[in-house]
Amino acid sequence: IISTTAPLPTHAGKLILTSLSLTDIIPAEIAAVSFLPAIMSSVIRSVGSALGDELECLFSAFSPWFYALKLPSALTAAVELLVVGAVNVTIPGPKEASPVFDAFVSYSLEFAFFPDFAGNASAPNKFSDNLLANLGNLQGVRPYIRVGGNTQDYALYDESLPYAVNGTYDLARSKDYPTTIHIGPSFFESYSTFKDTKFTHGFNLGLGGNRSEGWDTLKATVPLACKAIGKDNLDVWEYGNEPDLFSTSAQGPVRPSSWNETIYVEQWLNGTRETAAVLAEACPDFPKPVFMAPSNAGTANRLRAPAQWAAGLNTDDNVALFSTHNYISGAESPGVTLRGTLMNHTRTVQSVQAHVKEYANLTGRFDDVPPHIYGEHNSLYNQGKPGLSNSFGAALWGVDFNLYAASQGIKRVHMHMGTDYRYQSWQPVHTNITALGTKAPYYGNIAIAAFLAPSKSSPTTPVSVAHVPVPSSNQETTSAYAAYHGDTLSRILVINLNPHNSTVNGTGTTPDPDSNPVRGVKVYSFAVPWADDAFANVRRLAANGSDAISGVTWDGWSYNYELDEGKPVRLGNVTIGETAIVSGGRVTVAVRDSEAVVVSPVLGCRAKRRL
Template structure:
């Protein structure tokens, strides 16, 4: 691969701060964040690690399917009471009441901005849902005041309201015009409540929405048609938010190599979102993925929680950045298979840092400190499904190159850690023609695991972020090689990348 001596015209626009973000299921937020008495410091440590790399702690969207099931109960003595109905969803409650103390969770993570989700699923055509909106806007605005509010969201995936597998909340005739009418009615009430209780959040610079938060591009309601039906008639949408999953946990034929560790599958999925971005580019409003992850229905064991999913997450996020998507919120919930971390111990899932988090770390490390406002990224086509590469330019200078060798290398039996005496692990050579001004020394940082099916033993540049070591803070391990360097020879850099491995070549520190 040959890299330009200056930032190529095909590179992304400058990447805004906090590109690495998260979406947390409404019903799970108190467990991820804790409360005033018991803040979840483990979660905060993991967020701070990412903030240290990208210059800003991740922005958090609080929402998901359960925001549209949640009804307010002012007499509830604890944050949330949720009942799981396995016939509707085995992974999250679908009967939910939340109380005043729910909003304490917004106090536990310093220097963090939030998108708070209100209930449109029940609020748009149901008296109890509407009363929940009226009662909770004052509580929410007080909780996220003082600089913690990013924007509001009203409704999650309304394009599925009439077809949801968890139970339709709208008739089959539900259409874009009806959605827009109910959305405008609800956002008008939100603004009215804000004017009474938090007037400081009603200026043009402080009041706005992330919308429409549709689940897909080919569902019953279409995002472009909703926009054309007057969704932004009040000029209060500040982020165009779309949702995206590569596939489904129960879809036939979904595999680690063929679905997740496959650059072509990833780019095809993201390119569809990039087309919507182009269709709405005339608005001038930033386009984000407000909820996304590997496989919908909360992921699949052995795929979404495997090391290969961390490699997928790197490829997915960096490709999103390269096509101009301004931020990506990776979705999580308690006990979800694709989560970056499990915030508490349950009888289903052990508390801990999960494999996808290490992919989040590499994305942040690749992009670098985005608060400087001059980082751009370009996808380097390699022409092979199992490989990907990206170059980051800071200003007009090459700063980093990230290479992903996504050829599957398994080492365990069913993810149990039992050695199956596999064939030797291959390494692929990558030779890069670099600009003259990069200097003579190149720092090499590696994301490592024993194989693509590993779910433990992950390290980034010799560092572990595991809960059991230091509550999610970075811990340098002594049994992992770090500090690797190579030299530029005759304008070329050569690096060997193991199958199922990611490597960053860092030029910025050695000019």
């Protein structure tokens, strides 16, 4: 983003500032800039003495570490940058923000792989539990877990099975999960391993609605599920996953071409009423069962939510959450790229708005529509694409997508995961395909949770999220959000979605010795209602580049398995403790290409600088 009236000379794709005053690039009213030392040491190659004096004046006034750079007092030719400029941004007020549920950051775990993620009573998965605890410590409530997905509609119960899951793969249908599945009694032990966690258990409508063994599975597993979960740890139930694809699924249709909304609702009501009857007998202390529904895969498939509602989906007044699923594109869809598909705010807006419009249609026609959630979503359907869905760029996409959804009224998001899935936030067990470990998208989840953290002064006040508009010329590559607690602006988050590759061919695996060492920077100036001369904390979600699949940090913290089994470890080689200064009602921050930053006012004795 360039803010200048003078033409700027370029060379080899870089911007060269030679004789321009700094005020030609950064307006004079911007009084505080926070740069990482690593940025400046790589960006500032050499500078004429006059321009160097201006740089020193600007950065030493507002960044205490500036003198630690030990720049020569007389520097020579020019400043070499990719793109440096200033963007003035106005933040919407609290009335334009949308409140979110507790545990906004939540997960959907593929039914067949739930025991991998959770373990069982004798061998709980402590790694998964640590990662969930990290998020709970930040957002105030541990993520809710929905156990479902395609495999919930393949799972039949076998009382004699001596282990949790017996799955058979049909590679013509899916190479990523089994499509013939039996579960045994020990499957339900996995509900005991995550403490203080609320669950949704998905029952089988795919086979339960039209086959006797599926119906028998429903009646046999309702008692097992309710006793394993317990009423205090139950969120809602679910009956059927993505029924809008039952007659067209690429993994094999489970309904004829005559499948429609009326037939679906008849079968759904039949199964949910049976669930209620069995539950009343097996777990009489449970409240009347409520469900997330309809759990459609999209907004334009064979079944449509408005027609499902009109057919009587909520006849029994037991749909507690309007659940839809979202994938921004497919792993094998033509033209899918990191820059054009995931690190593209315009694509994110278009994807979410399709669901927002559908929900507005529903609420405009019916008066019994419950709150809207994403019961399942992630980057690219068919379990993600290597080099895209497991990259740091996907982590930045996740921050953007989830917070934009929050700003548009979607109350909670369940990011989907399964063993060996490319878009997973972590791999829960070792396999011959994927190493156990924390993946790049998890760090994006952490950044969201930190951004939505409860107010320390008023921890029970709900958090609301507003989408912050940016200049039209940068709407694809920049996104920003404001978090409010009541009428108080608590935090700002800004994402620079410009790609920056650091590995050979952008694969994320081999460092590129010939990669361009210069990394672009954008400077954002936000008008804020914070006190002048006050400090603001600056925390960064960072990696070597958008193509990185490791080496990711949040505010200097690593959550890697090999350090402390997923618990937070502060790294010594990452800059932390950055601050900016509020001046003239504005706070200004520099954000590198492929980076996200959270800015929040410093409270207490450190709030004001000493002049």
